[in-house]
Amino acid sequence: MNRSAPPRRAKRWQLGQRVLVIDDAPLVMGILNVTPDSFSDGGRHFDTSRAIDVALVMEADGADIIDLGGESTRPYSDPVSASDELRRVIPVVEGLAGQLKIPISIDTSKAAVAKNALQAGAEIINDVTGLQGDPDMLPLAATSDAGLCVMHMQGTPQTMQDDPTYDNVVEDIYRFLQQRFQFCVDAGIDPQRICLDPGIGFGKSHAHNIELLQHTRRFCELDAPILIGHSRKGFIGKLLGDKTADRTAATLGVTLAVAAAGADIVRVHDVKPTVDALRLFNACRDRNLPS
Secondary structure, eight states: OOOOOOOOOOEEEEETTEEEEEOSSOEEEEEEEOOSOOTTTTTTTOSHHHHHHHHHHHHHTTOSEEEEESSOOSTTOOOOOHHHHHHHHHHHHHHHHTTOSSOEEEEOSOHHHHHHHHHHTOOEEEETTSSOSOTTHHHHHHHSOOEEEEEOOSSOTTTTTSOOOOSSHHHHHHHHHHHHHHHHHHTTOOGGGEEEEOOTTSSOOHHHHHHHHHTHHHHTTSSSOBEEOOTTOHHHHHHHTOTTSOOHHHHHHHHHHHHHTTOSEEEESOHHHHHHHHHHHHHHSOTTSOO
16 A cells, blocks of 8 residues: 655745745755844854855755845844945855856845845845835835745834734734735736745744744645744744753754745755755655645
């Protein structure tokens, strides 16, 4: 008797002329922050040449996407000007555009930064405000052919952790993402260009984050790829009972849990351990379990 369960339905994410196909295991988005103050790696890749080298290593280690950010969105971080953000990210995009074979994502909520990054070679806009922070972002997204990552955040980085409150965190965020997806489609954006992100750590308590991760499968019911950005975040230190502990192994634990639940993309700092873990996960997981 054949007890093998059918594989999960493959999803496609359209990025301009490129299509990313997500099949048995999630794609790996490597985090590259060119900031002095990001919560985990601030200052490590602030130099342009260093950032380029790190991105190339991530690609060699198996990353599917490089997500480049020039402004920290950690809790209570200070905003930076568009000119400062452009100065940080555009030389890196330009330096990578002719070398990387994988797509570059620009992590920004500013339309001017996104526009310049796309012109320099980026293929994805990853906006933590869900295309709500800058009135020029939605028109840019509608007229470009870039892939879009639309995230949920309650409040702003300066206020989001003051007192995050929901009636039902899973269903509230599910409805938000569903509505933003439709809003983008109604604005003329091809639905195949849209990826959705419940926004782990953005206006959520530690308990909210755990509940969202436990219900990853619910978000996968939406008609778009689902990105989970959990890497090294504060809830991990809380669960470990040690805010100073190394969070690499614990992050991998979360990665495998959301992979098993059907997440399509994982956004992580540690690319090689993640790629290795997912390779073994995919080889050894029980195919009789639904995904």
